[in-house]
Amino acid sequence: MRILILGTGGMANQHAKHFAAIEGVTLAGGVDVDPARVEAFNQTHGIERGFGSLDAALAWGEFDAIANVTPDSIHHPTTMAALNAGKHVFCEKPLATDYAKAMEMTETAERLGLINMVNLTYRNVAQLQKAREIVQSGQVGTVKHFEASYLQSWLVSKAWGDWRTESQWLWRLSKKHGSNGVLGDIGVHILDFAAYGAGSDFSKVFCRLETFSKAENNKIGEYDLDANDSFAMTAQLENGALGVIHATRWATGHFNELRLRIYGEKGSVEIQHRHDWSKLLTCLGDDIETGTWTEVAVDPVPTNYMRFVEAVRSGQNLEPSFRHATNIQKVLDLATVTDRDRSEHKV
Known part of the structure; x- marks a missing residue:
């Protein structure tokens, strides 16, 4: 190939x-x-x-x-x-x-x-794949609630470089350079992370977006710093679960961290993923009476790159497909609409 x-x-x-x-x-x-x-x-x-x-x-x-x-x-x-x-x-x-x-x-x-x-x-994260397997097996029972976050700190830390002087970061803050801010850049990841882990697509969303002042007149050179920096969303899944999702580039102390907690009537799972480690924790069975959480060991999974090659060779499309990403894009578009209208919308 x-x-x-x-x-x-x-x-x-x-x-x-x-x-x-x-x-x-x-x-x-x-x-x-x-x-x-x-x-x-x-x-x-x-x-x-x-x-x-x-x-x-x-x-x-x-x-x-x-x-x-x-x-x-x-x-x-x-x-x-x-x-x-x-x-x-x-x-x-x-x-x-x-x-x-x-x-x-x-x-x-x-x-x-x-x-x-x-x-x-983040489909490459083995802990997410295992968590979805646990949820879909029924071990947590009916999913009632979830919470998801994606935290980055590159607007307050130079660990990844200096966004004030480097185009690879500045364009992400500018609408005219094609950016839809944190919502479009990492919101797509955490929405997929949450829906995939919980095993259900979105049915309703309400989102608030915020763009903070970052420079004089919010402009650096050719870049207008007008793309959103943070969002907070409430969402309901097709399976009825209610949850909250938020993301920001102002999370001091968190270089690149995703978290997902899924709560069901019989148990819960939690995924923590950072740039340097990942963890899957479960509270299942008798442990729900004592609030005991156990870390679960998982094996690596094939990457998206591997599965794309597999798909081309077999002629059978695999996930995440264009159609799935299109469904996520619909939620992203609605998030902007709900911020404008200050009201919840159905997906």
Whole structure:
């Protein structure tokens, strides 16, 4: 299988590394509008061919699939071009900047019979996979309540670099540079984390968004710092469970941390995931009477990269699919609407 890496920024290095490590996969080329960047990327990963545009790469065409690692606002036009050229697509999240675009991408991929997956990276967390298995087995009983959070601290810490001077962070704070803020950037992850772990999609949402002052006139160079920094959401799942979800970039002391707690009538599970460790805790059976929590050991699971290759080879689409990501995008869009209307909306 031959795969093209479209976009050669920071996250593209993860795609190249993971795909290259899979037996039988070849990195066929790199694409970027910045010639120096694509040249450096190709040298790092031993890729022979570089292209300055997707059109040029598609004209060459000697590859099976595309890993789309372009900025959020570019996902739609580039994915549509790739699909219409008959290429399978593994797209970074969010799939698109709005529900309508995401649905067009989904329907096109399905109509053409092409493999389509979105890199919701926290599906790679083995503890989340095991928690979902426990919930779906009925061990916690009917799910009644859940709480989920995604905490980052790069607006108050330089552990990942200085956002005031680096474009890789500044664009995430600017609507005109294609960002939907924390809601679009990491909200998509925690919504998927919560729904997947609880084994149910969303039915109702209400969200509040906040953008805090970060610089004089909330502007640095060409970047207007107008994208949301924090959100707090109440949500109900199709299974009836009620819960809260929140995310922020102002969580001092938390570099990159996701948590999910799922409470059922017979027991509970909790997933803690950080950049350096993950834990799964359960309170089941007789332990619910003493409030005793037990850490559960889990085995590694196949990554999204591995499963995309498996899907292309088998011809059978796997999750997380474009359609799933489109459903999440609908919730993200509604979150913005509910913030404006100050009222709950049905999904």
